[in-house]
Amino acid sequence: MKIGVPKEIKNHEYRVGMVPAGVHAFTSRGHEVLVQKDAGIGSGVDDEQFIEAGARIVGTAEDVYGEADMIVKVKEPLPDEYGLLREDQIIYTYLHLAPDPQQTEALVDSGCVAIAYETIQLPDGSLPLLTPMSEVAGRLSIQQGAHFLEKAQGGRGMLLGGVPGTKPAKVVILGGGVVGTNAAKMAIGLGARVTILDVSLPRLRYLDDIFHGMVTCLAASEYAVREEITDVDVVVGGVLLAGARAPHLITAEMLPTMPAGSVIVDVAIDQGGCVETAHPTTHSDPVYVVDGVIHYCVANMPGAVARTSTFALTNATLPYGLMLADMGYKEALLSDAALLKGLNVIHGKVVCDPVAEALNYECYLPEELLKEA
Numbered sequence: 001m002k003i004g005v006p007k008e009i010k011n012h013e014y015r016v017g018m019v020p021a022g023v024h025a026f027t028s029r030g031h032e033v034l035v036q037k038d039a040g041i042g043s044g045v046d047d048e049q050f051i052e053a054g055a056r057i058v059g060t061a062e063d064v065y066g067e068a069d070m071i072v073k074v075k076e077p078l079p080d081e082y083g084l085l086r087e088d089q090i091i092y093t094y095l096h097l098a099p100d101p102q103q104t105e106a107l108v109d110s111g112c113v114a115i116a117y118e119t120i121q122l123p124d125g126s127l128p129l130l131t132p133m134s135e136v137a138g139r140l141s142i143q144q145g146a147h148f149l150e151k152a153q154g155g156r157g158m159l160l161g162g163v164p165g166t167k168p169a170k171v172v173i174l175g176g177g178v179v180g181t182n183a184a185k186m187a188i189g190l191g192a193r194v195t196i197l198d199v200s201l202p203r204l205r206y207l208d209d210i211f212h213g214m215v216t217c218l219a220a221s222e223y224a225v226r227e228e229i230t231d232v233d234v235v236v237g238g239v240l241l242a243g244a245r246a247p248h249l250i251t252a253e254m255l256p257t258m259p260a261g262s263v264i265v266d267v268a269i270d271q272g273g274c275v276e277t278a279h280p281t282t283h284s285d286p287v288y289v290v291d292g293v294i295h296y297c298v299a300n301m302p303g304a305v306a307r308t309s310t311f312a313l314t315n316a317t318l319p320y321g322l323m324l325a326d327m328g329y330k331e332a333l334l335s336d337a338a339l340l341k342g343l344n345v346i347h348g349k350v351v352c353d354p355v356a357e358a359l360n361y362e363c364y365l366p367e368e369l370l371k372e373a
Contacts, residue, residue: 001325002032004068006061007039010075010299012283014042014306017072017093019314020053022321027054031325036064043310065089070329072321074313075300076103087111087347090329092321094118094133097344098245098358099272107345108361113329117317118270119243119352120342127242128338129320131178132312134267136302138182138238141265142190144301145171145234148263148287148294155294156261158233161191168192169233174225174249174274176203176217179238179267181210187234188214195228225249229258237266237274243344244354245272252276252290260292269297330370340366347373 003026005018016039023033033055037047047057058064065071065084073093077085079102085091087110095116097104107114117129127134142160149169151157162168171187173180176198187194188211197220198204204217218224229235229250235258239246246268255277268274269281277290280299287296302309320339323332333340344352349364356363 001069001328002034002067003321003325004064004071005033005035005039005055006064006071006073006081007036008042008074008303009061009078009080010303013075013300013303015074015303015310015313016040016043016045017074017314017317019043019045019311020049020055022314022318023050023053023055025318025322026325029322029326032056034058034064034067036061040310043306045310070321070324072317074303074310076100077106079106082106082110085110085112088113090115090324092117092317092324094270095344096270097352097355098243099270101359104345104350104355104359104361108348108350111348112345113343113347114345115324115329115333115339115342116243116344116352117342119344120320120338121242122338127240129313129316129342130240132316133302133309134178134238134240135182136305136309136312137267138179138236139186140301140305141179141183141236141238141267142171142186142192142234144286144296144298145236145263145265146190148296149233149261151261153294154261154287154289155263156233156259160187160234170195170231171234171236172197172228172232173236173238174220175238175240175268176200176207177238177240179240180236181207183236183238183267184211184215192234197224197228220249222249226254226257229254229262232258233262235262235264235275237264237268237278239268239274240271241354243352245358246274248274248276250275250277255291255293258291258293261294262292263294263296265296267301269299273297330373334367334370346370
């Protein structure tokens with residue numbers, strides 16, 4: 001199989017879909033890997049390293065998409081790439097389709113086989129290809145929250161940990177999953193007062209146990225959210241419903257109750273955001289203000305720490321990528337239930353329930369379509 005690795009074109013996206021170790025893994029099994037020129041520069045990987053691992057460097061995205069049977073990316077295809085997608089071509093990347101009707105339509109129209117990292121799901125409910133980027137985003141959310149809390153950035157002028165004789169900043173984390181847990185680790189380490197809200201009591205018990213009482217763990221409800229944000233300094237939105245739009249836990253009418261200069265970091269923005277007033281921003285223009293509250297809603301947060309993110313991500317994506325290449329997508333998808341959950345669109349049909357529900361598509365059974373193909 002020919003595997004294509006294009007250069008990412010999203011605003012300030014410096015990650016790349018494969019590292020030299022991945023190239024070697026594919027080529028040692030008899031596959032060919034095409035890498036677009038300078039695709040890895042932002043992650044500290046130059047073309048020579050890819051060549052030494054066995055890749056062939058090609059000049060343009062058109063070259064990559066035109067030859068490759070499977071495209072391995074980091075971020076979703078953008079409008080400039082829609083016309084490059086081909087029928088029966090595997091697109092293996094983060095997609096986040098539920099809040100993105102334009103991209104979904106393009107994938108449907110192309111007839112491609114679109115497999116989303118974020119919906120590959122193990123029997124225990126975990127999301128192995130989303131986890132590493134959730135770890136990065138959770139930790140980075142506190143760095144960004146602390147930065148924009150500075151007065152020079154428009155914030156309240158609070159130091160997260162304070163100093164003796166002053167109060168530390170209050171950090172409220174919505175969701176106690178991978179993002180929330182990693183955000184809490186960073187916030188505690190910087191000395192902040194941390195509260196986590198989650199709907200799962202078993203998860204709250206687990207968090208209380210691992211943090212040894214250093215975090216206030218509260219059952220999530222509208223009332224609890226309203227109460228906790230009245231004196232907050234940083235809110236981290238870490239809510240996730242696999243493949244579906246994130247619920248709005250902070251509504252527009254709640255914002256005026258928050259302190260002026262407080263900061264919301266909505267990590268859930270890829271799935272539509274868990275704050276009603278949130279809309280995607282970019283690394284070049286990361287924040288905006290509504291009712292005095294700073295909103296940081298960068299949709300590709302891990303791209304800011306591209307080298308760490310690239311290597312962490314490709315550690316997780318490589319095994320499934322090799323399976324797709326070695327077996328072909330039909331056999332691979334039918335033989336692995338976790339990978340099958342990653343299939344979102346195939347041959348013009350949507351097969352992911354949350355996406356179909358969010359965007360009013362008919363949802364088909366993927367097993368039936370694969371057996372017919």
